[in-house]
Amino acid sequence: MPNIIIVYHSGYGHTKKVAEAVLGGATDAGASVRLMPVSELVDDAWAQLDAADAIVFGAPTYMGGPSADFKKFADASSKPWFAQKWKDKIAAGFTNSAHMNGDKFLTISYFVTLAMQHGMIWVGTGMMPSNTKAATRNDLNFVGGFTGLLTQSPADASPEEAPPPGDLETAKVFGARIAEVTARWIRARADVENGGHQPASESP
Template identity: 60%
Template sequence: MATIAVVYHSGYGHTQRQAQAVAQGADAHLIAIDADGNLPEGGWEQLAASDAIVFGSPTYMGGPSWQFKKFADATSKPWFAQAWKDKLFAGFTNSASTVGDKTATLNYFITLALQHGGLWVGNGMMPSNTKAATRDDLNWIGVWSGAASVSPSDASPAEMFEGDLNLARRFGERVAQAAARWKR
């Protein structure tokens, strides 16, 4: 069985709920980046021991939160040692707007993963783009490079769309399946 870590920052709880759904689907360890941009004790060791790392952050102003960027900058130590080379990587994000430049955040994650010599896992799901589609359908906003969700600015984390949480769980399952195949 592959070991998977979900390392994420959440500003208001929506991305945390998304992270929990990804971790549930992947049977992964959650590593929360705190409000100061730091990992909990043992977080770096968990990442080093993982076969796959899933990045998560809200999209703020067209990119990940500064807390996630602080973490990303600190990954220069494992980068220099090529400690994460050949790991699998994936990512997810959330913002209030339907588009909200979420793919810019996912592209940031992809670049970070590739700089580490990793391999990227997208969500592999068809979009729900018919007239009958609703926000409770999988991949209703049509993003393939990761799991993207929408949380209106006046919605609490408890009000997240079920389709987004189901997408996050299914995305976690896909990462786990890819990690199991890659580990063989």
């Protein structure tokens, strides 16, 4: 069973809702998933992260990038980085912000860079956007993220009101994808370690 940790920051609760939805989708898809808020890192948090098969990064977009609290966590991850302890783990990410665009992609780009510095394997949404004339706000992937999950919460909406149900459903589908890709990845790795897999070109 894939062991997935969602490490996230949420200043006002909206991004937390997204983290919970990603957890729901990944759990339903058969993974063991934990939420790890950066504001409440437990003593063995780093050991838990080192032992995970996949780490999902989540933060609100503040001033065109990940929130400072998330960045503090990312800077602290230089310790496992030294020993490349997260190398070859699956990575994915999501951000929530007030504008439909709001420079969210800079946050996702930062997550990709963080994952690459750690030698991780990045997984995007794998989802088509809802972008036709007939599309409505609660359709899957209406905000249109490919590299990472994008959700939107109007500036005056409480976490009870936003992100809207369609974005939370998109987060669930994304969580399921992360669980499935991670399961496939750890199965393939086990096959290789057990000598059960041969590249096609070397087959008789």
